[in-house]
Amino acid sequence: MFNKTAIRESKGDRLFMFLIYLFLSLVLIAVAVPLIYIVSSSFSSPQAVVTGKVWLFPVDFTLDGYKAVFNNPQIGVGYLNSLFYTVVGTTINVILTIMLAYPLAKKTLYGRNFFMVLLVITMMFEGGLIPYYLVVKNLHLLDTRWAMILPGALGVFQVIVARTFFQTTIPDELAEAAELDGCSDIRFIFSIVLPLSKPIIAVMTLMYAVGHWNAYFDALIFLRKPDLFPLQIILRNILILNTVDASMMADVSQMQAQQGLKDLLKYSLIVVASVPVLIIYPFVQKHFVKGVMIGSLKG
Amino acid sequence: MPRLNSRLQTEPSLDQKHPLQLKALPEGGRGRSRRKQIMRHWQLYLVLLLPVLYLIIFKYVPMAGIVIAFKNYNVIKGIWGSDWVGLKYFHQFFDSPNFWLYIKNTLGISFYGLIVGFPAPILLALALNEIRNGLFKKTVQMVSYAPYFISTVIMVSIIVVNLTPNVGMISKFFEMLGMSNTNFMGIPGLFKSIYVWSDVWQFTGYGAIIYIAALSGVNPELYESAKVDGASRIQKILNIDIPSLIPVSVILLILNLGNIMKLGFEKIYLMQNPLNLSTSEVISTYVYKVGLLGSSFSFSTAIGLFNSVINLILLVSVNYIARKLSNSSLW
Structure with a gap:
């Protein structure tokens, strides 16, 4: 960062810096404006949205869209289901990841390389969709809540990240000293490793939780009962499967009022569904950046 | 990412330098020292059991399931009972x-x-x-x-x-x-x-x-x-x-x-x-x-x-x- 402290800058450099700021401002606008547009539209009247009056600020402020969202029983069920899958799934994810990552970080564990190879092979080669589906089917997990939790109980990439973290933050000497004092491996995990690993546990929790909240593929292939659907499947049914119809109806004038409310519901729904993730995001942003760096640079 | 794993795999194992290991080596042969090494961390193998079971069930069993690509899969006959069809x-x-x-x-x-x-x-x-x-x-x-x-x-x-x-x-x-x-x-x-x-x-x-x-x-x-x-x-x-x-x-x-x-x-x-x-x-x-x-x-x-x-x-x-x-x- 030393180049930023220069006192005198040449003309070329100043022009260059101007271009950099211009570029970054354009990036900022390009990312932020579509998001702002969605939020503003969700608070605007259907007519204003349909006639294209909304750009950056809400026009004819209304909460109709949100009322429509909260009056839809499907959305409530999906919300609760997603919450369940996220909480239970993430808990299992984090526990299993640590159970695999810590022994793999232990240099004195006999057969460590074998387990490591076992893990890495799964990153390079996979059975594919149908064999995966058949395993879940043969375990009689189809159409149960477990289908949303067990098949993805472990993220291989997260294990690698956690293992790197354990290797770099928990000194071998510490484990050896504890061993000489008669501390068992399991007790060492609970009283030394876990308290020292809060940052990586925070990152893992975030990554897994966001993954569960946003997942829809497993639900698409494993679930048929509507009362088990997570929010994302319900979102897909409302937001995307309706779309082709919507554009076909666009020029029928009688349908426009109804069409407008339907559009408005979409904007509100996008906002409501993104809220949980956006609430956590600022709190964990610092950890999150750190986690990405542990995973990428050292890995 | 995998780059690290491979590098760490090739890094010289610390096992030989470990004080407990050095004590164990002269007494028994290689077989005994291996058993000692395993017994030393028996709790960790216990910890590994569940995640390894997961890998086997949800990653390796599907890999074995690939055989149905070479078979005419029939729900009643199951994966192993179905007829081979080669590269059809x-x-x-x-x-x-x-x-x-x-x-x-x-x-x-x-x-x-x-x-x-x-x-x-x-x-x-x-x-x-x-x-x-x-x-x-x-x-x-x-x-x-x-x-x-x-x-x-x-x-x-x-x-x-x-x-x-x-x-x-x-x-x-x-x-x-x-x-x-x-x-x-x-x-x-x-x-x-x-x-x-x-x-x-x-x-x-x-x-x-x-x-x-x-x-x-x-x-x-x-x-x-x-x-x-x-x-x-x-x-x-x-x-x-x-x-x-x-x-x-x-x-x-x-x-x-x-x-x-x-x-x-x-x-x-x-x-x-x-x-x-x-x-x-x-x-x-x-x-x-x-x-x-x-x-x-x-x-x-x-x-x-x-x-x-x-x-x-x-x-x-x-x-x-x-x-x-x-x-x-x-x-």
């Missing part, structure tokens, strides 16, 4: 009229995505690295990471909503330029661009994190001496920043190239509609439709296996080339 389903796929279309669509979207999506985070990181740490920089970073957290379903909804004729922001923008009432999602020729550029919008900020971290690790003395030599900012970027990003970029490029046939199912499937299928049907969506919706389990598995094998070959060969050309490689 592979021939069926290669001979199908749409074989080349799906390959072309898959590779087309992948390479387009790579060409645009690979340099984008590098550019953003280089630009961010030039400006002072302050509110503006923090805002750009914070805002550009945010779309990463948006789910695929919502992302596709945002795309669709923004492209809805007359209503959506982007379609309004194009209408101002004189194109009226275009249903962008229904034009086959636009599918790739919509897919790739929305990915750029969503993932560039997140992708830049890695490069920003790599740039912050550059030795400040290099910038100092460049300044003394009178280098301009562009020269500093070309001669210091970019070379320092090469190792990370090579690794990420290998990973990306190795995944070129593994094009994500979720987003494409959601973006498909009957009008754009001619450019949007890729191998992964075809596997899903044929296999789960059409219940041709064996045929679908054969296509999936073909895809995985191509991927593995790509990954291994790209890694080999990278190792020959530069020092950076996965293993």
Whole structure:
């Protein structure tokens, strides 16, 4: 960062810096404006949205869209289901990841390389969709809540990240000293490793939780009962499967009022569904950046 | 990422140096010392049991299930009881009229995505690295990471909503330029661009994190001496920043190239509609439709296996080339 402290800058450099700021401002606008547009539209009247009056600020402020969202029983069920899958799934994810990552970080564990190879092979080669589906089917997990939790109980990439973290933050000497004092491996995990690993546990929790909240593929292939659907499947049914119809109806004038409310519901729904993730995001942003760096640079 | 694993695997084991080990070695033979080594961490093997069971059930059993690609899978007879048919389903796929279309669509979207999506985070990181740490920089970073957290379903909804004729922001923008009432999602020729550029919008900020971290690790003395030599900012970027990003970029490029046939199912499937299928049907969506919706389990598995094998070959060969050309490689 030393180049930023220069006192005198040449003309070329100043022009260059101007271009950099211009570029970054354009990036900022390009990312932020579509998001702002969605939020503003969700608070605007259907007519204003349909006639294209909304750009950056809400026009004819209304909460109709949100009322429509909260009056839809499907959305409530999906919300609760997603919450369940996220909480239970993430808990299992984090526990299993640590159970695999810590022994793999232990240099004195006999057969460590074998387990490591076992893990890495799964990153390079996979059975594919149908064999995966058949395993879940043969375990009689189809159409149960477990289908949303067990098949993805472990993220291989997260294990690698956690293992790197354990290797770099928990000194071998510490484990050896504890061993000489008669501390068992399991007790060492609970009283030394876990308290020292809060940052990586925070990152893992975030990554897994966001993954569960946003997942829809497993639900698409494993679930048929509507009362088990997570929010994302319900979102897909409302937001995307309706779309082709919507554009076909666009020029029928009688349908426009109804069409407008339907559009408005979409904007509100996008906002409501993104809220949980956006609430956590600022709190964990610092950890999150750190986690990405542990995973990428050292890995 | 795998680079680390392989390096750590080859690193000399500390076992031999361990005090407890040294005591054990002279007494018994190799067999006894191995038993001692295992007994020493018996609790850790217990801890490993559950996750290893998971790997076996949900990763390795499906790999064994690949045999149904060579069999005529029958639900009643089960995986092992079904009759062998050899390469029948592979021939069926290669001979199908749409074989080349799906390959072309898959590779087309992948390479387009790579060409645009690979340099984008590098550019953003280089630009961010030039400006002072302050509110503006923090805002750009914070805002550009945010779309990463948006789910695929919502992302596709945002795309669709923004492209809805007359209503959506982007379609309004194009209408101002004189194109009226275009249903962008229904034009086959636009599918790739919509897919790739929305990915750029969503993932560039997140992708830049890695490069920003790599740039912050550059030795400040290099910038100092460049300044003394009178280098301009562009020269500093070309001669210091970019070379320092090469190792990370090579690794990420290998990973990306190795995944070129593994094009994500979720987003494409959601973006498909009957009008754009001619450019949007890729191998992964075809596997899903044929296999789960059409219940041709064996045929679908054969296509999936073909895809995985191509991927593995790509990954291994790209890694080999990278190792020959530069020092950076996965293993």
